[in-house]
Amino acid sequence: MRKALVASTLLALLLGGCASNPAARDVSGTWINQVAIDAASKGGPLREALQAYGPNLEWEVNTRANQARYFNGFERPEGKLAGEKSGTWNVDFYGSSTTELKRKGRQLLQVANDNEPEQLFGRPKDPAPEGAPLGANFERALYSAYMGGSWKITSGSGQGATVQFQANGQVTGLPGADQYSLCLAGDCASMSGGYDSIWLQQGGQGNPWIFSRNGKQLEIFQAINTSQADEVPSFTPGPRQWLLEKQ
Known part of the structure; x- marks a missing residue:
């Protein structure tokens, strides 16, 4: 009876220690939208996957500096991280609503609010080199x-x-190109309408192209500008x- 009591006491302490483990609530570091990457990897339209997730x-x-920032494909807003309350961290962005972050197992959960849906993020498996700009980890994993x-x-x-x-944006074997960049959002997206676009360059000079992905097929088209010279390109x-064809 005494052994059973000791065992149950140790189990309660162990479970209590897990529940109060700060690491289980830690939101520090870099997190990428792996859900969107997984959706894109199925081989469909890129921007549809990014917009859906x-x-x-x-x-x-950075919980020590009370700072948090995010990358949405073209912006990198920075906010002030408030103290943790019941496992939730509030990020205040000047002039906009507060965003709530908290751990969900091994993932980071961005709680849904009036402006954005719920989103899940994971740790990058192949981190970008130290000093890389915010967004490089997502691009590396997506590419x-x-x-x-x-x-x-x-x-x-x-x-x-x-x-x-x-993954680092280099391309080999494609005539006239040694670097590429996928359009994720922002001006390049608005200028290409509902089409996916890719930037191809060689020797520091390049141009936008329209592409279409369908499973193992990738078609790349010339991007024709239908705007006048004094208008925003379309x-x-x-x-x-x-x-x-993917091999």
């Missing part, structure tokens, strides 16, 4: 999941070549430049 793509939280692997040019310039899009798909 965004709009925020990455959080960086790997959405563009990673080997692609074969089945139609267009360089037909038959193997193309590889790297791009629409032109002739197809490449058809790539």
